[in-house]
Every structure is written in structure tokens, then in C-alpha cells.
Amino acid sequence: MNRTFILRYIIPLLFCFGWYAASSQDNSIRHRGCVTGDVMEKYFQKHPQEKIAFEKRQQDFQKKYELVRKQRQGLQAQQRVNATVTIPVIVHILMEDPSQVTDDQVQSQLDVLNADYAGLNADSVNIPAAFKSRFGKSELRFCLAQRTPQGAPTTGIERITSVTKSFPGENDPVKYSAMGGVDAWDVNKYLNIWVCEMDNENDLGYTFMPGLGIAAGERGFVTAYHAFGTIGSAKAPFNKGRTATHEIGHFFNLSHIWGANSCNVESCSDSDNVDDTPNQYVCFFGTPEYPKTDNCTAAAPGVMFMNYMDYVDDAAMCLFTIGQTDRMASAMNSFAELTPLLSSNGCVPPLLYSNDVEVQRIASPDNIILNCATSFTPQLLIKNIGSATLTSVNINTVVDGQAPSVKTVTLSLPSLQTTTISGDAVAVSAGHHSIKIYTALPNGSADQFVANDTATSIFSVTGSTGTPLSEGFESTALPPQDWGIGNTSDIKEYNPVRVTGISHSGNASVKFDNYHYQLFGKNAILNSPELTIPIAADSVKVTFWRAAAKASLASNDSLVVEYSTDCGQTFVAAYKKGGNDLKTKADNTSADYVPAASEWVADTLDLSPYVAGKFDKVMVRFRIINGYGNNVYLDDIRIYSVTLPPALKQKGYILTPNPTTGSLVLQHYNASTPLKAIAVFSSIGQMVWKAEYENAGTSNYIPINLRNVSRGIYFVKLVYSDKTIVEKILKID
Template identity: 40%
Template sequence: MKNILFLLVLFSVNKTFAQKKQAANRCANEALLKAYLKRGAEAVKNFHLSEKRIAAKMLEIQQRKLAGREQAVVTVPVVFHIVLPNTSVVTDAAINAQLNVLNTDYSGSNADSTKIPAAFKPLFAKTNIRFTLAQRTPDDEPTTGIDRTESAVSSTFNVGDPVKHRNKGGADIWDPSRYLNIWVTNIPGGILGYAKLPDVNDIPTDEDGVVILYQTLPGTSFTPYNLGRTGVHEVGHYFRLLHIWGDDNGTCAGSDFPDAPAMDDTPNQANSTSGCPSGVVTDACSPVAPGIMYENYMDFTDDACMVMFSKGQQTRMEAALSLYRPGLLTSNGGTPVTLLTRNVKAQQIISPTAVICASSFQPVIKIRNLASTVLTSLQISASVDGGTVVTTNWTGSVASLSETSVTLSSITGITSGTHNLIIYTSQPNGASDEFVKNDTIKSSFVYPSTTGNTLKEGFESTVFPPNGWAIDNPDNSLTWERTTLAAKTGNASVRVHNFDYPAIDEKDYLITPIFPVNNADSTFLTFQLAAVTFSSPSSPGVSFDTLEVLVTSDCGVTYQSVYKKGGAALITSPSKADGYQAEFIPLSDEWRKDSIYLTPYLNNVSNLQVVFKNICNYENNVYLDDINLYNYFINPILKEKGLLITPNPFSSSFYVQHYPNPTTLKGIAVYNSLGQLIMQRTFAVGQASTNIEFNLGGLQTGMYYVKVFYTDKTVTQKILKTN
């Protein structure tokens, strides 16, 4: 269910009860869900298949409970990412208070549950879900579970929300299979929060979690939404709960238990409830007592009126936890870390990256000291393709839970081709490492050979990447791949599968072999491109996939951007110019040939590499085919004299060539051996081409004379026509 973020939002609502139309219109979930389902039968099918899975799991859990086997208590590790210009406005005490509200409300131990009417008390749920602050990071380092990022960015409550991405000013997600991520931040427009609904809104996995307005934490002055119930509501969505009125705009046909009517224990309800009513409240869908369950956390009442989940909702959350968030059941994120005395992690290979340009190199590695003691010495060993091991004896000082970069001894004798590099650490502070599973790190790189003056690649060979080419895939996720699903010519092309990329703003690089340009007069790049967007290019606030072409003449130390297109400029299919809500597999007429004149970027350069950079924003697939990189060489006689008439002799046509551009050329005339004018062309000064063709195919053989007229001279040359 592509790119639909069901904004399960709790809006800031007027305290006056029964302004139902206003409250309903202020929730985007209804409109977005309906818009999604209108996209066709496949969307409707996927939604109901997802609901049927939930219904089946709910029945299984219910039967288990009837047999006396209650669900075990599950404690979910939570990390709060505070993203604000001044994070101190959210204290640790406020975070702990929010965690306490989650625990009391989900366990059914909230004191204000006394407000539940007698008719609904049998439905009052005490779920088995508990919450604890994370005590270890995804890298198994100690943490408080409170992650602070000073930033002025605000939530955009859609795909690509900047508060969820460090490179946009926010905070990156922690492994969503092990942690409940809650971003506490500013949200404009009166929105109090939103959450990802599992298995329905197919937003990237690196945005899975809950976002709440920082003012909704318990204890603020933001009445009537300052008791922490926004967090309770949004975490309900995180566990697959829907709004209690079914988002049906008063038709009474909706349900918060689609495809599971037997499990639905919340009264039918026409619309959301605002304010803080009391007593029995009826509406068109529940016209008699006990009326609607406005006390439910999944309604839109004030915080003080939200006091319960139903038992059906409890079962639905337990089903969603089991089906869609099983990693939380066994996560060790809430288990404290005990630091060892000696534990060094080989954290990152900084260099080489994807390509080296010499037969020797010095690896650069980042190491992290995960021990309780200061690291003062370490052995670091490296080898290529299982060959000779080169060991570096490092000394220095790295404090506990700190890191440093180390340049290793040179590795020599690298031949052209693809190679595997392995680096491992040992003997921290002169003794054995107490945890060896993080000592080793691996990568691959290419030492490309130099091509000839023309590089043509259509990706027809099953070997990928082709010989001398390289791929740089920083996130080790989806990247450039060969595909036979589409091609401009032949049977294959390359693509990045942006349609299903599990993250946004990720970069993937396809790198050509080394290409010589030192003697070329001009260098050109052409390629076939096929791409569309998922969203309409006119959609506001959407970040689109981007294709950028870079050139480097120093093996990736520096780059120049020579081409960059995204959104409407990238689209190659006119019939899909307003967005295409299915996976794009181009037809033969949905490609476009793009050309780049590279010469202006190649001053004093002997070699270059071209890099195709895909920037994914979860839109649609990007394809390349028939990549041609070639040099153009000017005839040395032409370069010397500035004028060249070729071929000579000729049989049909000859060409008058100039170098550089003939800015003073006025005309060219052709005469036969008798001096008779045969053909003539005139030009406005400065408008003539550098290569002008004359076709004498119908004339007799023999000698001809070509006169070239300039503003300051006339040049005459003889030329011979043969059969």
C-alpha cells in the first residue's frame, strides 16, 4: 500500500462538545484512507487482506484466553527522541511521566477509570502491554532511553518527516523491530500527534513509530491535552487500533474492527467526540443507552475524558503485536548493559570506499571502545582476498564509549578487478578481547582498468556490475541492480527499486571504469533514462526521487555535478506525467535519451569516472540503459590550419570544416575546372556551422575549386571528384 501515510492524528479540538463536523474534518485519516481505496481493487484487496490476518489472529488469541491461557506481559523498550530548538523544555521527569501514563492506562490501573459507566465496565481492558525506557542502544551501549537533538525542524506528518532523519535536522530511528520510537517535537497546524499503522500505511521502515506534540506531555499548561493521553492514543494506532467511530462520516457503516465484526465490542458511533461530555451520550448510530463510548482512548475527547480501552481493542493490539511487531516480544532493548574490561568494535571502514585508483592503498578504519577502561593499544590486521595479512600496531588513548580513526599500513600489489577487504582487531591493551563478535568488518572495492576512448554499456551480460564498474551502497539496502523486466535496447537495463525502498533520502552510486580524456578535444556522455514519480509532481511538500550525474578525476576525492533531475524533470513517460501509483516498468516508448557535454568540466584532467547517483524518496523506479561515454578528436591538420576540406578526393559529398567556430565566414562557393559557379552558400557573420556539407553526387568527375570567403580574406583549395 504505497506511499499512503494514514495520518492517525489527534487534532487540537474545541472544548465545546458535539462540534462533530469540525472534529471529523480535522482528522486526515478518513480522507487519506478513502483516497487510497479509490485507487482501485488492488488497494481495497490489500486493506481487507490485512484486516483478515488481524481477525484470524484475534480469534486465535481469544480461543487461547477461553482455554485459560492469558497472554504473558510484554514490556516494550521505548526511546523518546526529543527534537526541539531547546530540548531542555522537555525534562527527563516529563518523559518519565509520559511513560507512567502509558503504563497505567495500558494496564488499566489508571485512577480515573472510575469514570467508566456501569454499562461499559465489563468491557474495560487491562492489557498485557507495558513500557520501559530503553537501557541499551541498538549498538548495545548504555542509554537513558532519552535521545536529545537540538533543531528547529518541525514535523511535517507525512513521508520524509524531517524530525525522523538526522540529515534533515531530526533524529534517526532506532531499530523499529526492537524499540518503540516516539518523537517529541513541534507539530504545526494544531495537530497533536500521528503514528504509523502497521501493515496498512506502507511508509518506510525508517519512519516507523509515533510523533507527539511536546506540549501534550503530562504536566504542561496545554489544557485540556496535558495528561499524556495523546501518547496513549497514538501508541494505540501503533498497535493497529483505528478511530472508534470508523471514519465513516456518520453513515454508521464504518467500524474500528473491519472484517472482524464478532470481535467489535465498541458501540457504533457516527463521528468523533470533542470536549468532555458526561453521562449517557447517544447519536444516530447508537440512539439508545448506553450510547457511544466517548470514554475510549481512540476517540477525540479531552484528555480527562479518555479513560479506557475495550477488551476487543486489547485483543486487536495483542494480535498486531504478534503479527507485525514480533521483535518487541524478545527485544533486549530494556536490558541494562554491563561493560566489559576489553571490548573494541571495528565500527566502520572509512577508506577505501567503492573504488581505488592505484595498486596500493592505506585502509582507514574507525574503532570504538566499548569497554569500561581506557583503550591504549590495539592490533589491527587487514588482508585483501585472503592474501597476506598486514598488521598495524596502534597506540593512543580512547576513553570508554568513544571512538577514533586509524590509518593502517599500506596494502600493495592490487590488480584490476573486484576485491574483498577484511579488517579485524585483536589484543586490546595487550590482552584478548572479551567480545569478539564485533572485531571484524568487511567490504569490497574495485580497482578498475582504464578503458579505451569509447565506453558502451547496455548491461546485456549477466555479470553485474560489469567488469571495471562499481556500486557504492552505503546503507547496504536496495541499490543499483540489473533487470530484464525492461530495456531500451536488448534484454536488460539497470534500475534502483525506489518503489519499495525501505528508507528515504538514501544515496546509491553506479560508477564507471576509469576513462581516459587527456588527448580528447571533447568528451560526451549519453544514456537512456526511464523514470516516473509516484506522487503528482505538483503535490506540495513532496520530496521526489532524484538522479544526479557526477564526474570525478581524482578517484572520488572530489566530485563535480554535471546533471541533476527530479520530479517533473525526471519523468520520461508523458502518459504518466501526473504520477503513477503502481510499480513502474517502462515500455519501449517510455525512455528518453539524455546527453551531457563533459568538456567544460575536464580542464587539465587526464582521466575521469562518471557516477550515477540515485537519491531515493520512495517514489518510483529509475532505469538506465545504453550508457555511452566517448571522446571526440579533431583532425590535427584542422587544428593547425583552422580549415579542412575532406574527403579529398571525394565521390559524392565533401565537408568544409573549421576549428574553432568560423566567426568571420561570409560564404563558400564551388567552381568547376572552367571557372563556372556550381554551388554557393552565404552566411550571416558569426552564424556558420563548423561542419558544412556539399553534395556534388550528380555532377561529373574532375577537378573543382572551393573558395571560402571571410570578412578579411579569401581561401581557395582544389578538390578532386572521382567515381
């Protein structure tokens, strides 16, 4: 639009595509639409100074851009050619089943980007004759990264199994491993693309414009898996790869063609600050028929709805203008967050050594709990990044800094392929352990690059003990002796932790940190030892104290308590509370939750129906399920069994102890007749103690105080509603 620069970036700094049903235009059932104005409003409410700084950066850029345009206008096409710039791309596929997006689908998207930005797209033949002279051919190209930030070879594609969805805007969880996503590769060297499921299934993608001042790890492009590429999971009408073309245009500082206002704001005073795009009233959807005019451009050839920066369907888009390609080139040379990409070597394959094994991670045991184990078999995921086929390699396993266990593994692994190898079984005892596994002697020769040969992790082995078990986490070690901790994410820091100064009693408790680690659906786990219980036990119970808070109405953390009678091979849930049932703080809080003394709540779990009299071993597992919530604390865990005296179960009541020093207790077992009174008589018939009861039922614990009577023989008379029982006792000093 050939008008003076207008500063209207406030709403669309973060652009986002979405599709929705119905529109003022009837070209398509499903349409694109900008859905993130509210996100940017919140962004500037949180960072008010960023609004001022962004406007200043854009004003400065516009002056540089307009100077470039003046210098280049009138030049012949052959005089306008700049050096081609190839941008390394890393595609993070983050889905519950990331294999849905194949390598071929990723390549189809790269092919579209390269064709669209080079002006080599086959559908450019659809550009109206009136606009052909404005057809821009950018110097930007894109490659899948050939090397990692550490210099190792890569395909430029990584797949992460995760249920984490994108919540467009600042702190999007898909961009952070601590939130269940994946961290960006070095944003100064790579264009990061996250392919995932969006929280709103109608959203197609978004990116941030340069000059915003966001955190480095936020830079890049997030897209829905069904709007990425041209095959596979891509769905019409957004299956031509143009969501990426459009959004990466924003990444290089292009606005929507109608201007920076929201799509449905009808205005002719708005601008995209590009001089060869026609003034446009509002956005267009679907597949309009050329020509189209509107209130801003009423005469032919009309508006340029087929521009990549409008909202038409993929099949209806077919060009950038020369002014837009000049603007992107100027942005690359003007913005500090874009300029480093010009010198990135991410598209240059690294030099391969003949013999080089890259250890990618410990496959097992990796931050897991081995229940009742005496040994384990180490497993290691490796990649052959040497040029020679890998036929043998040593796997070395070190536990707690002890001497390594060494095994030579024979295999046939081609260059740049991965596999999992196993070492010999390693003996282990109960406790919390560190583990280091490293490779050596690939193909019987020295590894030519040893910096990538080692991986480390931690794991727990649970032990055995008897009942009762009481744990208040006062010892400095976590897990306590014979206990185990772990979690189901890739982030070891998400394990339960011991905290001091926060407790129900004493000075410590165990904390499950769902505040700093927003790992939706992941579990943090605390396992008890295997406990020996009498096979004749009449009851088995678990008591504990908890404190928890909700971060918001939508958050929904859960606590599940499970038991196992086969030493952790299988677990059965016996308790579950979540959301409002779990929280102990009345009000929701978005702050890092620390409970007040009044916010600790006691829970009792009766395992008797499942365990008592059936098994002589039991293990208890506390499992927190992350629901984007807040911290959960546990303290004063007690696991115990009760075995009743045989005489009590036989007679239905018992007086203990007998003989007694004065404190006598009456207990009942499965009695149904109400107790009316108790009277105690001496051997000569004198009543020395009496109590009467109304609606007493058959309490299991009734104290009788004989401390003030002389030693000797006494008779206790138990009066029930339908019978009277007399028992002889002996009082001693």
C-alpha cells in the same frame, strides 16, 4: 458500553491521531481526529479476505473477553491482581536530526506509559467521583529494552539520520530500511516505536489492532516527534505522553470509547465492546468541563470523555476502566501476535563478559567511491560491551581476501560506550573491492565473544584512462574497469546494477532501482574514470542514452550529471533532469519499469565551456536522486574530446585529407559568410564536380566526392557570398 458485541472495526483497524483547527466543540484550537479511514478502505480493497478473517477473530475474542468479565465481576480488588507483565520497548528515532529527541524525552514517555497503565498517574485525582469505582489498573508495564535480538546490551533507543517521513498505513517507509526507514526488531519480543516526522504534519500517530494479519514488520506504534513524551520536542496540547497511551491501547485491542465508527458519525448503536464505559454519541475534543451528557447518555454522570480512548487533550485524559484493562489482558492471552511478548527476555540485561568488543559497522570505506586513491585509512565503529574499560584492541583490515593489516589501538573506552578507531593506511588499486575489518585481543586478552567482532563492506576506487571512452556495459563486471559505484544510503543493494536483456544497444545497460528501494533523497552513483584530454582540445562532450518512468504524479526522480577537474574532490553539476523532464515513458506506471525499445532517448552534454582548453583531466559522475519513483536506465555512455587542426582555426576552413583518394571534406570554423557553391576543376580547366547551395550557411562538414576522377592535380573553387577561394589538391589512387 454495556451492549451486545457489534462488529464495526472495518474503518478504524488502523487508528491514527491527528490535530486540526476548528471543531463543533470550542474547548481547544487544536484537536485530535481519526484521519485514516481512507487508508483502511484501501487496505481492505487490496486484501478483501482480511476483512472476513479479522471479523471472525474479533468475534472469537469477544466471547473469551465476555467470559473473563463474568468470572471477574464482583471480585475484590485484591482478588483481581494478575502477575505484572513488562513489555520491552525499542524506540527508533528516525529524523533528519534525531538528537532532537533526547534520552530524557524517551524516558519521560516510558514514565507516562507506566503510570497510566498502572493507574498511578498523578492526575487520576481528576476522575469524577461517579467513575472512581471503574478506575482500572492494568498489569501492563513497559521498559526500554536491555538487550538486542542478538543478545547484546542496548539502551533501547536507536537513532537513525534520515529524511524519510511516515506515510500512515501498510508499507509505511519508516518501518523499512529498504525505504529509508528502519526495520522492526523481533516483534515477538519487542514493542517497536518509531518516532519520526509525519508526512502530514497534523498527524500524531497510529498503530494496527491485533488480529488484522498484517506483515510482522508492520506491528508497532508510529508517532510524531512533537507528540512523544513530556519534554523536549513535545508540543502542547499533546505534550503529556497520552498519544502513546491511547495508541498502545489500540495495540492491545481497545477501540475508541464511542465505538468503532468515525469520530463524527453520530450513533448510539455503536460500541467499544467494553461493559463499563458509558454509551457515547460522538468523540470529545479539547478540555471539556465535567459533566457532559449527550444523546446516548442523557443523565448524570454523563459520558466518560476523560478516558484515554477519547480525543480530548492530553491534560484532560486520566483513566482506563476496569473493563478496558481486562480487555487488554485478555488480548495479551488471545492474539498470536501479542502472546509471545509475555515471555520476552528483552527487559533482562545480558551477562557481560570482561573483555568483549562489538563491531557495529565499518565507518570508512563503506560502499563509497575513492577517486584516484592509492591508499585509504580504515575506520571502524566499535562498542565496548565488556564490563572492563577497554584500553587496547587490535584492528585487522582485510581487502579482497589478502593478508590482514594489523594495528594495535590504545584508548580508554568505558563499558557500554562507543567510539571510532582507525587502522594503518592500506594500499589499494583501481577496482571494486571487498573489505573485512575485525577486532582482536581486547585489553591484550582473547575476546570472550567473537561472534560480534567482524564487519564487511564494499567500495570502489576509480582509475585513469584516455579519451574517447565508450561504455555499453557489455562486460559482466559492474563497475567496469576504472569506474566506481556507490550510494548514499546504508543499503548496498541500492547501488547501480548491470541488467541484461534491457538495453539501447547490445545486450546490457546499467539500472538505478528506485522501484524496489524507495529511499527518498538518497543518491545512487556511477563514476567514470579520470580521463586525460588534450589541453588544446576544442570541445569535450558526453553522450548517453537514458530510459526512465514515473511511478505516479507525485514521484520525482532526478538525474544529475556532474564533472570534476580535480579527480573527484569536487564536482560541478552540468545537467539535471527530473520528473516529467527525465521520464521517457509517456504514461506513469506503478509496475517495475522495463523500457520498450522506443523509450530510449539520447542526451548530449557539452562540457566545452567548462573544460576545453582549461584542464587536461576530467571525471564525469552520474547521480540518480531518489524521489519515490521508478527505475532509471543508462546505456552507451561516450565521453570524448575533439581537437581541431591548427590550420582550420587559422584559415577558418580546411579541405581534408589532402592528398585524397577521392573522399574530400570541407570544414569551417567560426565562419559567418554563407557558402554559395563549390566547383572542382582539373589542371586543364575542365570542371569535374560541382554543387550549389541555398541557405547552406557555413556547415562544418560538407563532403566532396572525387572517387570517379583520375589521379592528378585539381583545383577546388569555394564561392561565398562575398569572396571566392581556390585551393589545390592532389588526387591519388
